[in-house]
Amino acid sequence: MPAQAFGQTATVAQMQAEPNQVQDVTVVQGDGYATLAWTHVDGATDYQIERTPIAEDGTATGNAVIVGVWRPNRQINNDKPTFADAGFAPGNRFQWRVRARFGTTAQPYSTAVSGATNAHWGNLSTPGQNLRTQWEDTLGAQYTSDVNEYAYTAAIDELSERVRVVEIGRTINNRPINMFVIGYPTPPATPEAVAATNPLAVNCNVHGNEPGDREACFIMARQLAFTDDAATLDRLSKTTVLIVPTINGDGRAANSRGNSTGQDLNRDYSLIRQPETQAFVEMVRDYRPIASYDGHEYGNTNTGDLPMLSPRHQNVAQGIFDESQNMIEGHMYTQGAKDGWWACPYGCTGASVGLGEETILRNTLGLKNTVNSLLELRSSGGPTRPDEGNTANNRRRKTYSALWTFTQFFAYHSANASNITTARAEAIKFQSANTGRIVFRGSRPIPAHPAPHPGDTPPPLDAPGQDQILNQPPCAYKLTEAQYNGARTDGPTGRQTTVAQRLAAHGWKVIKVADGYLVPLSQPERGLVPLLLDGQAAEGLVDGERIAPTLTGTHNGPLTVSGVACLAGATVRGPIKVQPGATLIVNGSSINGPVDASGAAGFVLTASTVQGPVNATGVRGPVVLVGNKISGPVNVVNNTGVAPLVAGNTVNGPLSCTGNTHAPVNLEVANTVSGPKSSQCARV
16 A cells, blocks of 8 residues: 555745755655655755654644755655655654755755654554554554464454465474465465465565564554555455565564574575475465565665665576566665655675575575565664664664555556566476576676666675586486485474475475486476585585486487486477386477377476377376477376476467366466367366
């Protein structure tokens, strides 16, 4: 819900201006902040914002305090200055003045503008809207405890038909990890139904001692659950909002960065050694958010209000990176300039942060083809918010800046859903094609904007060395029984999981073969697979055996597959028959003839052209058909493994799917089919 929807504009009486006096000051009230705007004074190097508490009759009830310093690099259009004043107790009355400075020389203050700030969101006489968190009740003096969280969450769940609260897992100390599932008029009933709405997700509190975003998530959940705003309800009717307020409940209770073992959970989303990260990764697998924000706090006092950062690992598909950058620089910078918030890239002071580690959620999600951003709330006021020596002032500013960000994220998602889904579809097809080099560790550059600009000092580049690059990717990795199902010690006592369980949590396709387990790279999360299964990986799980393609050239005549065959960039002039129990993996190839994988152990066909029918019947393991052009009927019938993946194909003929143990899925990447789509494939 846009902040302006809850605001009001205060006006000032006309008066004769003094030289260099700021003119045309307006104040618009938002949720927990007030946006000041004024006319730029030529030659001004910065501006100071003064706030004074007042009574209804306008008399001062406290001292005037400089609460903000505007600098030109706060916003992209710095000739139209704005500043989001925050940290005050919501509902109180104030007057504001602004003055320019030339260097350190202060100019005359503007005429004062006064008004009442918005109270906590929600009518106190309306059930549901009248709920308040412990943090709100104490005006930020106390954070919301776990007990208060559970009661507040249960009350929203009970009072709003738009909300279903789902427990996605448990912490090591057995605290529930709850998720708000919010839609209008009611949320979809199953994870698969939610996924079909192209949902967005907010992860609010991975580091227990960074709770500002968590409080914002509680408020946002209440707003979405009980608002009457028509625009918001329209958005909720078209998608689903997923909010995970406290993934690290043990760390929050102890006010510690890590979980109860001391593990930094934001260094575990790829490895998923901890139950908290496993719960979140399984949620992503099942609910499939197309966009996400991940909330944190950051201790650098000289950075912006809201440092943000896209997924930078070089294995992230270009379209996912580009759309994440557009979300930050195209939307957040623009809206920040309108509302007075200072968004900038994380690391915008040149600090060595925000790199390409795949264990960090923003990179893990990017490698899972999710448009997303990190959000850091500047921990202290710093030189641009000098009135945050009071702890409650600091806490209120952080939380309401996070609420603004998450609200804008929802608006961005609604306005750009088509672009996001297009980027995601192209990324899934690109990754499944298994083309291009593999980078084990290294980040994409964030280009600098000419100063002064919010993005004039981007984070550093950690370019990969040659020992971190694999130019010729394998077809698959083979794991031994011990590697796949063997006991591990890299998790909390009593909660260790096997590689098999972790790959299942990621949702990867695994084929059981005679002497082990094959993990094909021709699948949607191809960019992440080698980072866990290759011996060259920076932080891997096992040293899997690289399986090279068995055919890369031309084969004339029929091809019979026994054992394991992998075709990469190959041409087959004739039919392909897969013997029962054998495995066929094909990517980027051309087949002039039918393909029959009846009874196969596994069948993977991606980014290929087939002149003839394709038959996947009675396959015991995974069936993957992504990004192909098939001239002929396609049958996906009576397969007993995980749900067949049928996505982004062009089929010149019918698509028939019947009798599969699990109905085929398309990850919301539609197939183009000239003939009928029947039975289990009617909606793919």
